[in-house]
Amino acid sequence: MSLLELSGVEKSFGPVQVLHGVNLTVDAGEVIGLVGDNGAGKSTLMKTITGVYTTDKGRISFDGADVTGRNPGERRESGIEMIYQDLALAPQQDVANNIFLGREPTKRFLGLLPGFVDKSKIDAEAQHMIDRLGVHVPSIHLPVGMLSGGQQQTIAIARALTFKPKLVIMDEPTAALAVREVESVLNLIRQMRDEGIATILISHRLNDVFEACGRIVVLRRGNVIADLKRDETDMAEVVSYIVGAHG
Amino acid sequence: MLKLLERTHVRGESLAVLLVLIVIMAVLSPVTGSGVRVFLTANNFFNIILASATFGILAIGATFVISAAGIDLSLGSVLGLASVTGAALVVTLEMPWYFAIIGSLCAGAAAGAVNGFIVTRGRVPAFIVTLGMLGIARGLALIISSGRGIYGLPEEILFLGQARPFGVPTPVFILLFVALASHYVLAHTPFGHHTLALGDNENSARATGINIRRQRMMLYTISGLMAGIAGLIFTARVNTGDPTAGLNYELLAITAAIIGGTNLFGGRGSILGTMIGALIMGVLQNGLNLMAVQAYYQQMAIGAVLIAAVWLDQIRTRGRSLQ
Incomplete structure (x- = not known):
């Protein structure tokens, strides 16, 4: 069974629907890259996982328990850090x-x-x-x-x-850092993986994503449109998914 | 000594200002018949603390709220409301003496809770909510008392304002107790840590799972409660539920908190610092009184001190960020 499981998560702000039924699973110790253009819904999706936003529809289970109705403090208690x-x-x-x-x-x-x-x-x-x-x-x-x-x-x-979290979500952790500092953050992610901590890495820097993540999930207009293993894809394919040019 | 200051978050400068002010006032104050400076007599010392006690307790309320990047402009008016509410229950409605205590504290806390409720639920800026409450509480105090002071409180209540157990005025004991308890809460409990974090960076507080609404709600209620306690002391001191009590006291309270080292923009605040700030205001007022300076000028002096304190703090912060 997966550590984190999202099924059919929907979220709207007023008349604007940002998430259109997102499905996503993350296993313990897995490092996932979440990529997508600006406005694809990455931040909104993460905030529904941490509980800062409530979901309109869908179910979020974590570590075998339904956490959909829990507040951010309770989810932090259960092992989700952002x-x-x-x-x-x-x-x-x-x-x-x-x-x-x-x-x-x-x-x-x-x-x-x-x-x-x-x-x-x-x-x-x-x-x-x-x-x-x-x-x-x-x-x-x-x-x-x-x-x-x-x-x-x-x-x-x-x-x-x-x-001792079970899942750590990082939003653009390398965006504002110098080259050497980027390396030390990526090393930390590897260190966490070896300790069995799952990581979701949100980043625009595909180099960092390919270096640190075993799986890459592409979000586009509030849908997961690709879920790729790093070893079976390349940067060109990921980019084409991000910009919506893929077949 | 320096380490102690650091540990208690008291600014060295505010303590220095207090000492310098004491020396100036002592030198400039008139001499008594027995050749002693009036300012330096034990009696005058108690006068200063007695006068500082009322707005000192208000300043504690202000410290809690301002540390969390809020503001409470209604402190003085709520003091007046608490004063007449307690007196009206006991004198007008002839309830037992302790209803003066219950009435004052509840009126203060209730006004604070209303402030907190509207700030958190209605998302109306605290500046506006408490400015509105400044008018509402004062108006309500005048309505309850028909615009007149309510005289003649029982002995038990007067004890809280006029007695001198062990030679020390009761309000001084009350101030000490409230200040120590508040220091404990703000500097040494999770509630205090969360208050400063909330004032420092609201996102930080939210991200770490702190219940921001509850926190703010409690802070404004505490602030109101402090106004209630101050109102009770005021009533007891002058034997009157006075609807005009605490007029302009928010100016004194906020100034005391700011010159005590509380950051107007939140994230930093110390009750002990605020107590020094309150003493500075008390010494300033008392010294000017002894030198027979007109009250009108005193009002101006206090306003100027507030502006100067924030100005200096701005210069200092700018200097720090340039480093």
Whole structure:
């Protein structure tokens, strides 16, 4: 059975129908490239998976459970993480707090008052995560806004990986990065695959997609029009699907 | 010392401003019969804290809301509404004394909840909602009291404003308790972390599964509750449910929060900083009073301080982003 299974997912905004019954499956540890022209519905599709958008029709099951009616917090609990293109970091909060945002571990203050954020635990585990990813960040006590684009991308990935996700969705993770930083992100994706974490990579950079993904799904006008194995296709074929020129 | 400031998110500068202001006021204030500067007497010290207590508690409410990139302009009016609601229940309707407490706190929290509801459900900008509430709450306070003060509260209530257990005015204890509890919530609980993240980047808060609506709703309710507590103290101090209580106090409260280091655009806020901000406002008012400066000029001074504080902060942020 697949890890993630979408069947007949439809979504409209007012009179505009963006998704026309999308079917998609992702297996554990699989890396999928989701490509398509601007306006094809990639972002909308991903937001229906994370629960930021509710679906009008269709069913989304994840890890054997129907998650269609669950909210974003609950889906995150069940193991779906998304890294947004704008990274969705809080610039004035420090690195460690950003990584644990929304999931702060607490203890009792002086053994009495409940709900006291365990800052030393946050700092220790955040540092551990950063070290594991093998990326250099000057200090976990710095506000995230003071870091470079590549470092911020790393923080966003660290946040996604800290709570042992089963599926990570990445929206254009390499678009704003320098060449060396792109390599380190693609390496991280491979590392995640080896740990059994599934990834959906949304990208306009087909080079990156071909390098990292085993399967490539093309979205066009809210429909999946191609689902190709990387080893059985080439860039020309994918491009022709994207622009709608394929037979 | 510096480390302590950093740990408690208090800005060194605001503390320095407070100390400098204290020295200036002490030097400029008149001398008593026994040769001591009036400003430096213990009595005057309590005067300052007593005066600061009311808008200090309002400033705590403002800190919560502004940290989350919101604003509450209705604080002063809700204080007035809370003041007459509590007094009317006990004096006019002759209910037991504790209904003054229940009435004031509930009136404040309810007004705050209405603000929060309209901001979150109606998606009306907080600036407009709370500006509207500024008018509504004040009008309601005047209607409830027929435009007149409601005098004659029971002893138990007056204790909250006029008594001096251990030689210290009761409002000072209340302010201390509220400030410590609020500091705990804002700096050390997940709720506080979520508040700052929400003010910093709403998308960030949403992406990490924080319930933004509930968060905002609670923040505006807390702000209203603070106005309720301040209203209760006001009533107790002057033995009157006063419909004009807290007029222009939102100016004092927001200024205290901002000069205490709360970022007007959200993402950063500290209750201890706000307390220093409130003391700065209290010292400023008190010192000007002692120097017999007309109240009209004081109003101008406070407004100027607010603008200067935000201006300086803008210069500093710009300097930082250029680095």
